[in-house]
Amino acid sequence: MRRWRIFFSHWENWLGLILVLAFLSGAVFAPIISPPDQKNPGPFKQVGRTSDFVPHPPTEKAILGTLPGQYDVFHTLVWGMRDAIQFGLLVAIGSFLVGVFFGSVSGYAGGLLNSLMMRIADAFLTFPPLAGVVFLQQLVGISITALGGIYYFNTQVAGRTISFQNTPPTLVTFVSRIDPLLISLILFSWVPYARLVNSIVLSLKRTDFVQAARALGGNPSWVIRHHLIPNSISPAIVLGARDVGSAVILQATITFIGLGGASPWGALLSMGRNFMIGPGGSLLTHWWVFLPVTLAVVLFGVSWNLIGDGLNDILMPGSQTNVRFRPTSTPLAEPDAQQALA
């Protein structure tokens, strides 16, 4: 209980919690807050003439104005919360699970196997996620073309369209539904979790209680599940909370530059970009194109960062707040530099 008292004694944590709850309730109650178009449900709703390519300021029908093509800003903003929460949590939980599993098993194994496994993990640090996203989408594309389907990628709004002449095998339909961005982000962001957990497991292994658990005849999976993971998981939880925000920001970025992903927020910005930075555009005259989405993206990142900082304080007392990465845990090169000297 003391931990939670500490957590709730900081206004930053309150702010983070309130923001996250606001986004969560927006995500859950999206159909009530902004009812979807019956004929064309989804995160985008067109109000008014669809051939009208001038964004209109807020009216009663669209309380935050419209974009070119009369897309309702408010509707996409609310439905975007659903997508953002879902995507952010999936990325964070996915990379958390993979990282914790890999790091703890490798740490338990120890010795040569551990250094080999962590070396493999470090290799994943060298991969820019953006390249992975495009690569995975190309793979899906050529597989579908090879199976007789039609794959079409639209860099503007819709993203990818997949259609088949005949009914495809179930596996293919399943694979084509998965977001390549999600897979690629998980694949290339689990390493920090593994490194954090690994360094703690390595030091935990020498403690008396773990030695005792092993001496009692506990098998590896039991020791890892009951002693090693519960005691080494806190920093990974903190990292996970912060990753929710940064994953969504990266998703919006990639959607905005038109290389995949399905972030409605990113699509909003990309649809309205000509009225912000095109000739004669300004952030102030067409403020509703720019400001609401920007605020949503920024606040989403801020809220999860604040939660992460708050969790950091209660889960790891004595550490500094507002530190994005913890360089003291296991710097990549430091042990090697020392070995080189020895």
Added chain:
Amino acid sequence: MPPLLQFVIRRIFYAIVSLIVITMVLYAGVMLTPPEARAQLYIPRGKGGDRASENYMQSLIQDHHLDDPYLVQFGYWAKSLLEGNWGYSPTLREDVLPSLLRRTPITLELALYSLLLLVPIGIASGLMAGWKPRQGFDNTFRSLAFFGTTMPPFIFSFILLSVFYVNLDWFAPGRLTYSVSLEITKDTFHNFTGLVTLDSLMNGRLDVFWDALKHLVMPVLTLSMYHWATLGRITRATILAERGKEHIVAAKARGISERRLMWHYALRSVLTSSLTSVALSAAAIMTGVFVVEVIFNLNGISEVLVASMSAAPDATAALGFSVYSVILVIMLMLILDIAQAIADPRVRDEVLKT
């Protein structure tokens, strides 16, 4: 063997291991597709599309061992990579490797200037903020760093474009103004390095240099903003812990001036961890470079990525791009690691002795 050389050799060895692991993962992805789709990676110029008959595809599968087990296939693919056969990209209408190499200087220029801006400023500002926490400079630093880390770079680039391009017209996206870009294609302008800023200075063309600099301001600023803030925060956190250590206190007790203490004693001890953190986020920096290139319309290597997504599936370009960007990140990490080893007094002093 001097320790630095030993260190460098070890690093290069690790870099090669990383490259092998990543290419194996990439090829494992390719293996998920049917052999006919894999054969597209090997279709040469002028043979793809409808002209590729069933027999021709079968012969490609035979020639490149595409029906063999994973490791054998990977071996043949890696061999063709080493030989420089990265495949022909139908969307670029060009072989992948030359088109990547041709665009590299633009990407390199952007990454180079951003790192030159963000690493010294990040370390210096973090040091100054952490040395006297909760005071004037630290408060400014923390609010700026908060802005830097929470502002998504692509939205920050909007604000820059809207203010400095659309409204003030000080800077512009793109690499050069059109009239200036014609100048550098003339015979009298020699291309030494491919980096416009360096070449123009070597040719003594200050007008071209000035134009290139003006076009670099916004992308470099966008790219530096986020990573400057994270680096500054890490440096600040390290120096907070370092400030109370015995060697600093002892030096202070002996009457060494505050400034020397900070820029000489404390800087050394934070340099290692700060540079390591930059090396660890090298992949994120590279992704940032690609995003900034797309937004500011710089035709660097990310152009290959954009082109590959624009038309029919073009896995050759995407695969070549992935491998190439991994090589770039690995080289960036290697350079930062070596810089860090040189900055580390334990390594450097040994080198000077031998």
